[in-house]
Amino acid sequence: MILLDRVTKTYNKNGQALERISLHVEPKEFVIIIGPSGAGKSTLLKLLTREEKPTSGKIIVGGIDYETLKDKEIPLLRRKIGVVFQDFKLLPNKTVFENVAFALEIVGMGNKEIENTVPRVLDIVGLKGKEKRMPEELSGGERQRVAIARAIVRQPRILIADEPTGNLDPKHAWDVIRVLEKINKFGTTVILTTHNQEIVNKLKRRVITMEAGSIVSDRAGAAYKG
Amino acid sequence: MSVKQNTVVFKRIVKTGFINFVRNAWLGIAAMAVMVITLTIILFSIIANATFANTIQQITDRIDVSVYLNDSVTNKQRDELINNLKGLENVEGVTYISKDQALVIYKQQNAGNSDLLTAISQTDNPLPASLQIKPRDPNRIEEIRTYLEKGDIKALQSDETSYSGDRKQAIDKITSATNFFRQAGIAGIIIFAIISMLIIFNTIQMAIFNRRDELTIMRLLGASTNFIRGPFIVESILYGLVSGVLSIIIIKALFTISARTLDASSLGILDIDYSDTYFKDHFFAFLGLQLVVGVLIGAISSLIATRRYLKFKSSK
Numbered sequence: 001m002i003l004l005d006r007v008t009k010t011y012n013k014n015g016q017a018l019e020r021i022s023l024h025v026e027p028k029e030f031v032i033i034i035g036p037s038g039a040g041k042s043t044l045l046k047l048l049t050r051e052e053k054p055t056s057g058k059i060i061v062g063g064i065d066y067e068t069l070k071d072k073e074i075p076l077l078r079r080k081i082g083v084v085f086q087d088f089k090l091l092p093n094k095t096v097f098e099n100v101a102f103a104l105e106i107v108g109m110g111n112k113e114i115e116n117t118v119p120r121v122l123d124i125v126g127l128k129g130k131e132k133r134m135p136e137e138l139s140g141g142e143r144q145r146v147a148i149a150r151a152i153v154r155q156p157r158i159l160i161a162d163e164p165t166g167n168l169d170p171k172h173a174w175d176v177i178r179v180l181e182k183i184n185k186f187g188t189t190v191i192l193t194t195h196n197q198e199i200v201n202k203l204k205r206r207v208i209t210m211e212a213g214s215i216v217s218d219r220a221g222a223a224y225k226g
Numbered sequence: 227m228s229v230k231q232n233t234v235v236f237k238r239i240v241k242t243g244f245i246n247f248v249r250n251a252w253l254g255i256a257a258m259a260v261m262v263i264t265l266t267i268i269l270f271s272i273i274a275n276a277t278f279a280n281t282i283q284q285i286t287d288r289i290d291v292s293v294y295l296n297d298s299v300t301n302k303q304r305d306e307l308i309n310n311l312k313g314l315e316n317v318e319g320v321t322y323i324s325k326d327q328a329l330v331i332y333k334q335q336n337a338g339n340s341d342l343l344t345a346i347s348q349t350d351n352p353l354p355a356s357l358q359i360k361p362r363d364p365n366r367i368e369e370i371r372t373y374l375e376k377g378d379i380k381a382l383q384s385d386e387t388s389y390s391g392d393r394k395q396a397i398d399k400i401t402s403a404t405n406f407f408r409q410a411g412i413a414g415i416i417i418f419a420i421i422s423m424l425i426i427f428n429t430i431q432m433a434i435f436n437r438r439d440e441l442t443i444m445r446l447l448g449a450s451t452n453f454i455r456g457p458f459i460v461e462s463i464l465y466g467l468v469s470g471v472l473s474i475i476i477i478k479a480l481f482t483i484s485a486r487t488l489d490a491s492s493l494g495i496l497d498i499d500y501s502d503t504y505f506k507d508h509f510f511a512f513l514g515l516q517l518v519v520g521v522l523i524g525a526i527s528s529l530i531a532t533r534r535y536l537k538f539k540s541s542k
Contacts, residue, residue, distance in 0.1 A: 053539060075445075083446060085446075088445045089439075091444070092440070104445065105453075106447060108232075
């Protein structure tokens with residue numbers, strides 16, 4: 001599903017963000033990436049969504065080789081990947097319903113279908129009845145769940161979640177993680193970055209540890225160690 | 227995408243543009259205020275220029291050349307001269323004033339001066355018959371004079387033409403001054419228009435700059451360029467439409483108020499009555515102009531302003 005082959009990303013002369021990263025993720029896998037700030041986790045995710053281009057190396061996601069990807073095709077790629085950001089990135093001028101519906105409007109889905117789909121997904125993330133709220137009227141946990149609803153509403157084959165629990169209290173953090181597990185069960189490949197030790201330990205999934213731009217360990221069902 | 231999908235997307239873009247227009251009202255009001263003011267200034271300068279040009283026209287309309295005929299000139303010679311003059315390219319019209327008419331005019335002009343009236347009544351009518359020649363273009367009045375200076379035509383005249391000496395100097399000064407003001411008026415409109423467009427452009431850029439995060443988020447979600455940009459363009463076009471209509475209303479209101487408050491219909495060089503009539507006569511043209519300018523500036527500036535936030539990172 002995801003293949004990185006000796007990927008290096010250099011921001012400028014001194015800043016080596018990623019150094020010869022090689023990684024393979026199978027379909028339907030749930031992968032957790034951990035590591036201290038500045039280890040290169042976010043850069044890695046930005047390469048996957050083609051927010052950044054690698055300095056060298058090969059990236060293939062869902063059969064698409066990023067080297068041959070044209071600018072025009074980037075939106076099409078992003079429609080296949082759901083992304084949840086730590087800072088939610090909700091559209092401030094749109095209601096909860098509209099924020100989620102936007103992901104479907106992009107792909108040209110008809111109005112009736114959107115009206116059927118969005119409430120179902122809002123129900124999954126526990127936001128039933130809050131369709132007409134604006135993002136500023138919601139708590140952090142609710143906002144993050146809107147962001148997740150938006151990411152999963154298109155039923156992407158890959159879901160990338162960049163520290164989705166970073167701004168949440170433990171109860172809401174677990175709500176979010178449960179939603180991610182549910183989606184993974186439905187067959188979506190999930191890539192999650194987190195700092196939360198408890199989550200890593202309880203999930204017992206494949207854990208990739210990064211440090212200073214390199215992968216230092218990659219183990220199934222691993223526990224968090226500092 | 228299919229045709230049906232394209233229609234759905236187009237409707238969606240327009241609808242979102244309208245919704246954003248309503249939701250961003252406060253930001254929009256600031257942008258529209260600037261647009262209204264600048265569009266009003268452009269319209270005002272166009273009307274002021276037309277009024278000014280009209281005043282200039284009235285001044286230059288009074289410029290003519292009088293030819294004083296010898297008493298010995300026969301009717302036949304006179305008619306031939308009139309016909310020849312009318313055949314000249316720069317002659318708009320020729321009016322014949324007979325000796326008797328000249329006397330009547332003279333008496334009218336000097337009605338208050340009994341000495342002059344007595345003096346003239348005691349002699350036989352000393353005033354010559356004359357031809358008043360109206361030039362098409364006061365700048366080329368010299369051509370008429372040159373024609374009149376020809377030997378056989380000169381022989382018919384009792385005096386120098388009116389276009390000579392002090393009067394010639396005065397006419398030349400007026401024509402060069404009016405030429406300057408005409409050009410200055412047009413230059414003024416162009417400068418105003420350019421400055422206004424830059425201001426409006428900048429305002430819309432600022433409005434979009436404030437919402438650049440939205441553009442980036444939509445980009446990350448995989449929205450196509452047109453789908454992101456469309457609503458912004460629709461919104462800016464709406465700003466342009468509303469501002470265009472408002473500027474017309476403001477100008478209309480100004481005329482109504484000034485017509486009511488000013489008894490004298492003239493403010494120095496600006497003839498308000500003429501301005502009002504000019505505005506009324508061209509109302510729909512102005513409305514169209516304001517709408518087209520508003521819509522075009524709105525569309526173009528939002529198109530350019532969104533571009534930089536929609537670029538993909540292509541550097542390695």
